[in-house]
Amino acid sequence: MTDQSHRGHVAVIGGGVAGLTAAHELAKNGARVTLLEGTADVGGKLRVSEIAGVSVDEGAEAMLARRPEGLELVRELGLGDRLAFPGTTSAAIWSRGALHPMPAGQVMGVPADLVALARSQVLSPGGLARVPLDLVRPETPRGEDLSVADFVGARVGREVVDRLVEPLLGGVYAGRVEELSFEATMGGLAVASRSHRSLIAAARSVIEAAPANPGPVFTTLADGMGALPGALAAKVTELGGIVRTEAMVRELSRTPGGWRLTIGPARDPESLEVDAVVIAVPARPTARLLREESPAAAAELGRVEYASMAIVTLAYAVTAFPERPRRSGYLVPAVETRDVKAVTFSSTKWPHLTDGSPGLVVARCSIGRYGDEHALQRSDEELKAAAMTELARTSGVTELPIDARISRWGGGLPQYTVGHLERVARIRAAVAGLPGVAVCGAAYDGVGIPACVLSARTAAARVLEHLNGRGESDRSDEPVGERGGRAG
Numbered sequence: 107m108t109d110q111s112h113r114g115h116v117a118v119i120g121g122g123v124a125g126l127t128a129a130h131e132l133a134k135n136g137a138r139v140t141l142l143e144g145t146a147d148v149g150g151k152l153r154v155s156e157i158a159g160v161s162v163d164e165g166a167e168a169m170l171a172r173r174p175e176g177l178e179l180v181r182e183l184g185l186g187d188r189l190a191f192p193g194t195t196s197a198a199i200w201s202r203g204a205l206h207p208m209p210a211g212q213v214m215g216v217p218a219d220l221v222a223l224a225r226s227q228v229l230s231p232g233g234l235a236r237v238p239l240d241l242v243r244p245e246t247p248r249g250e251d252l253s254v255a256d257f258v259g260a261r262v263g264r265e266v267v268d269r270l271v272e273p274l275l276g277g278v279y280a281g282r283v284e285e286l287s288f289e290a291t292m293g294g295l296a297v298a299s300r301s302h303r304s305l306i307a308a309a310r311s312v313i314e315a316a317p318a319n320p321g322p323v324f325t326t327l328a329d330g331m332g333a334l335p336g337a338l339a340a341k342v343t344e345l346g347g348i349v350r351t352e353a354m355v356r357e358l359s360r361t362p363g364g365w366r367l368t369i370g371p372a373r374d375p376e377s378l379e380v381d382a383v384v385i386a387v388p389a390r391p392t393a394r395l396l397r398e399e400s401p402a403a404a405a406e407l408g409r410v411e412y413a414s415m416a417i418v419t420l421a422y423a424v425t426a427f428p429e430r431p432r433r434s435g436y437l438v439p440a441v442e443t444r445d446v447k448a449v450t451f452s453s454t455k456w457p458h459l460t461d462g463s464p465g466l467v468v469a470r471c472s473i474g475r476y477g478d479e480h481a482l483q484r485s486d487e488e489l490k491a492a493a494m495t496e497l498a499r500t501s502g503v504t505e506l507p508i509d510a511r512i513s514r515w516g517g518g519l520p521q522y523t524v525g526h527l528e529r530v531a532r533i534r535a536a537v538a539g540l541p542g543v544a545v546c547g548a549a550y551d552g553v554g555i556p557a558c559v560l561s562a563r564t565a566a567a568r569v570l571e572h573l574n575g576r577g578e579s580d581r582s583d584e585p586v587g588e589r590g591g592r593a594g
């Protein structure tokens with residue numbers, strides 16, 4: 107346990123990976139922390155449960171291994187030996203009536219290698235012929251931001267957008283390419299495209315700049331990414347922090363010395379006074395919490411849309427398949443108008459899952475894109491039937507699954523629509539006007555786990571800086587931490 111008397115009392119609202127990471131950083135640095143999670147369990151979009159006797163993630167199932175933040179966190183928690191890596195990364199795309207291997211040499215679907223693209227047969231001959239026009243076309247005017255469809259379509263043609271970029275981005279944001287921001291969702295490629303007239307040349311420069319032996323793209327935990335929240339919560343508690351569940355925060359208001367949180371149901375509210383607050387909940391609940399104290403931030407946050415989705419996980423006896431799936435999975439472009447947008451053969455991608463059950467095939471089928479809410483307004487049985495139909499069609503499955511699990515993620519993924527980066531800058535500027543308040547999580551600088559970890563660390567650092575400043579200017583002898591209300 108660290109000495110918590112020299113800093114303040116910080117409330118962290120939200121027990122997803124961002125809130126837990128922020129709480130961990132704060133507790134490590136001597137703050138007194140109370141984390142408040144509204145539901146019965148911490149974890150948010152990270153949750154693991156058993157299907158056919160095997161622990162399989164219900165939400166996020168992997169994290170980027172080419173960014174440091176997720177790996178650092180796992181190692182810091184002493185879980186480095188639980189890291190697991192994919193058995194294969196060979197994925198496919200369903201296009202024009204067949205599965206095709208994902209073309210090599212592409213960046214988020216934008217081709218850098220036109221020969222590999224042609225070989226993959228993902229595009230029609232007409233679509234393929236359009237791609238190299240990018241090399242000779244004049245610069246595409248783009249101002250501050252354009253949609254992915256507008257910019258990538260103008261450069262390499264609509265078919266690349268529909269059959270490569272859309273399914274890949276769909277896997278991350280479950281969004282619509284007509285609305286997603288090129289700048290906010292295509293990261294390094296967007297930066298490179300500022301110094302290359304041709305998008306193909308920009309994609310080539312991104313690939314050339316990558317290290318020669320970068321190692322695996324993804325990693326997971328042997329017990330599932332859903333094991334991370336419990337480990338984080340345990341560490342926060344070990345460091346002297348308090349982790350509360352079923353503690354929905356309904357209001358946030360300023361007091362002379364800090365902030366007052368109203369927690370729990372309206373008929374039986376509880377008040378908690380603290381020196382500082384990290385808000386690590388999705389954009390809409392953040393907007394509600396900031397409505398009174400920062401209407402400007404609340405208005406911007408209220409404009410962040412979310413996509414809902416369902417993950418249907420099916421477990422089959424391997425004999426149900428004509429041959430054991432060899433690929434990690436495949437994507438289905440929205441233009442194919444099918445229910446399922448992606449299938450992950452979890453037992454192939456993560457061989458450790460079925461070490462003890464070699465006769466099992468586990469497939470995760472993802473349903474639902476932004477604006478497709480009707481696709482989810484179906485019973486569990488109907489969603490299961492849609493997933494089974496998909497597997498019968500592409501993999502020739504003939505038997506019924508031995509187990510099935512439907513995980514619904516209402517408002518699962520924020521949509522980084524055109525203007526997202528400027529919107530986030532305005533939100534941050536407005537929140538900066540609230541002393542001791544910081545925001546973090548998937549709504550801002552990236553939806554992936556490493557990005558959420560970084561945003562949480564940044565929020566924690568901001569709050570610690572505030573507490574330090576207060577400590578220095580504090581004329582009373584009373585330690586800052588003792589002025590906050592007690593955690594319940």
Ligand SMILES: Cc1cc2nc3c(=O)[nH]c(=O)nc-3n(C[C@H](O)[C@H](O)[C@H](O)COP(=O)(O)OP(=O)(O)OC[C@H]3O[C@@H](n4cnc5c(N)ncnc54)[C@H](O)[C@@H]3O)c2cc1C
Binds near residue numbers: 152167354388
């Ligand atoms: C189906 C799915 C699959 C994904 N797959 C991957 C993947 O493979 N790899 C990857 O890197 N990312 C993946 N993601 C994205 C990633 O999991 C999320 O972006 C990330 O986990 C979000 O973390 P967070 O802490 O920002 O928010 P959340 O996980 O949403 O946590 C917020 C928490 O705040 C709580 N809360 C809300 N309001 C209140 C309130 N008023 N008071 C108290 N508590 C409140 C919620 O109950 C929740 O627990 C996936 C997302 C989904 C939905």
